[in-house]
Amino acid sequence: MVGRSTVKQRPTPARESTIKDLAQTPTSLPTSSTSAMSTSVDTSQALATNDGSSEFGEIDNLIQRYLASTQYKTALFWADKRLALCRRNGSQPSFVDMARFIKVLAAAGEWTRLMAYCDRHELIMKHMLFSYFYVNGLYRKKLFMDILKLKLGTVVDRSHDLIFSVMPHMVQLSKPKSSIPSSEEVAALDKMSEDMQIEAGLLLLLGKAYLMTQNRRAAFSCLQGAVCKDDSCIEAFELIQKYRLYSKQRFEELIERSGDKNSMVVALRNYYFSQGSKNASLPMLLLGTFLSDFLNSDSSVNEALTTDLSILTARAAHLYQTGDLQGAYNITNEILDEAGMFQDCLLIHIATLVQLRKFESLFILAHQLVDSQPDNEVSWYTVGCYYYSIGQLGAAKNFLNKCTSMNCTFGEGWLAFGHALTAESEHEQAMNCYLRLPCKI
Known part of the structure; x- marks a missing residue:
C-alpha cells in the first residue's frame, strides 16, 4: 500500500x-465548473x-x-x-x-x-x-x-x-x-x-x-440494509436466501413487502423468486396484480420469461429440492448447452450428475472447469464430487479440502467434504464440516 x-x-x-x-x-448542485486558469486561447x-x-x-x-x-x-x-x-x-x-x-x-x-x-x-x-x-x-x-x-x-x-x-x-x-x-x-x-x-x-x-469472516449477524444487518436501499439488488436477496439469514417465511414476507408492486422491475424480481417456492399460493401473492394481469393478457410474455436462464435455474432448483432429479437435470443440461458455463446453475447440474450417477459427464465437466476456471472453488468441488462418486475417497477429501480452503463460506463444499469423511468413518471431522454449513440465526 x-x-x-x-x-x-x-x-x-x-x-x-x-x-x-x-x-x-x-440541497443544490454547483452551477459552474469553469476553471479560472490563464491558458492560451488555442489550448x-x-x-x-x-x-x-x-x-x-x-x-x-x-x-x-x-x-x-x-x-x-x-x-x-x-x-x-x-x-x-x-x-x-x-x-x-x-x-x-x-x-x-x-x-x-x-x-x-x-x-x-x-x-x-x-x-x-x-x-x-x-x-x-x-x-x-x-x-x-x-x-x-x-x-x-x-x-x-x-x-x-x-x-x-x-x-x-x-x-x-x-x-x-x-x-x-x-x-x-x-x-x-x-x-x-x-x-x-x-x-x-x-x-x-x-x-x-x-x-x-x-x-x-x-x-x-463468519460474522453472520453483521452480514445480515448489512444485507438487510442493502435491500432496503435498493429493492432491485438481486445479489443481496440471494445471499440472504442462500445463507439462511432469514427463515423461509420471513424471506417470503421480505420479498412481498419490498418495493412497489406496480413496478415492472419489482414484479419481475418477485416472479423470479416465486419459481423456487414450494408454496403453491406464493407465486400469485408475490406477483401482485400488475404482472399477473400482464402475464394473463399476453401468453407470449410468459413464454418469453420461461426462456430466461435465471428463471430456468430457479425452476431446476425447485425440481431438485422436490426430488425430480431427471427434470432438474434436463433443465440444467439445456442451459449449459445453450449458454456454456452458466455459473448460477452449475451447482445444481453437478448435484444431479452425482445423484443420477452420470460419472462420465461429471468427469468431462470437471476437466472443463479446471481448465477454464482454475481459481474457482466450484471447479475443484466438481473434481472432488467425481472422486467421491466413484469411491476414491482419499482423492475426494483432498479436492474438497482444497475448494473449502479457497472459499470458507462454500456450503456445498463443506457438505460434500463431510459426506466423504463420514464414508471413511471419520465422524468427528465430518461433524466439524457440517457445523460450517449456513444455518438460521
Whole structure:
C-alpha cells in the first residue's frame, strides 16, 4: 500500500468541518465548473466541447467510447491525460475529477492502483463514493479483514439503526492533513452516488465481507440494509436466501413487502423468486396484480420469461429440492448447452450428475472447469464430487479440502467434504464440516 502524503489544502470556508458534516446531502448542485486558469486561447478551445459544457468534453467522450467498447487500456490512457491536465498551473484535481478517474480505474480492473491512489490522497473517508470503490478493491483482492478494519460509520447513512449498530465508528481526532471537498463538490459526489446506488452497493460489499469472516449477524444487518436501499439488488436477496439469514417465511414476507408492486422491475424480481417456492399460493401473492394481469393478457410474455436462464435455474432448483432429479437435470443440461458455463446453475447440474450417477459427464465437466476456471472453488468441488462418486475417497477429501480452503463460506463444499469423511468413518471431522454449513440465526 502506498504511504500517505500531505496534500496542499484548497481554500475552504473558515469553519471547523468534520467528515460527518460532509456526509449530509446538499440541497443544490454547483452551477459552474469553469476553471479560472490563464491558458492560451488555442489550448482553451482544444479543451472545450462544442457547447462549452465541459472543458474536457472531447476527452470524456473518448473515455466513454473506449469503456463502452471494453478497450480499457486506451480508456485509462486518456483518463490519465485528463487527470494530468487538471494539474495545470500548480492546481490540483477536484474531488469530482478524482472520482471520475477512479471509476475508470475500476472499470479497467486496476484495483491495486485504485487503492494506492485513494490511500495517497486520503480519499477513503472523504465521501461514500470513494469508500465504495476502495472497499470494492479490497474485496477483489480478498482482503476481507482489511475491509472490516475500516471505520466507515460516518460515511454510511445512520438512519438504519440495525446497519449502523455493526458499523465501526470513526472519531475525528485532528484536522485532516489533506483538503476536504467543498459543498459544491459534495453535491456533485452525492449526485453521482445517488445515480449509482452507491450506498446499497457499499452495504452489499460489507455484507459479503462479513460472510467471508463468519460474522453472520453483521452480514445480515448489512444485507438487510442493502435491500432496503435498493429493492432491485438481486445479489443481496440471494445471499440472504442462500445463507439462511432469514427463515423461509420471513424471506417470503421480505420479498412481498419490498418495493412497489406496480413496478415492472419489482414484479419481475418477485416472479423470479416465486419459481423456487414450494408454496403453491406464493407465486400469485408475490406477483401482485400488475404482472399477473400482464402475464394473463399476453401468453407470449410468459413464454418469453420461461426462456430466461435465471428463471430456468430457479425452476431446476425447485425440481431438485422436490426430488425430480431427471427434470432438474434436463433443465440444467439445456442451459449449459445453450449458454456454456452458466455459473448460477452449475451447482445444481453437478448435484444431479452425482445423484443420477452420470460419472462420465461429471468427469468431462470437471476437466472443463479446471481448465477454464482454475481459481474457482466450484471447479475443484466438481473434481472432488467425481472422486467421491466413484469411491476414491482419499482423492475426494483432498479436492474438497482444497475448494473449502479457497472459499470458507462454500456450503456445498463443506457438505460434500463431510459426506466423504463420514464414508471413511471419520465422524468427528465430518461433524466439524457440517457445523460450517449456513444455518438460521
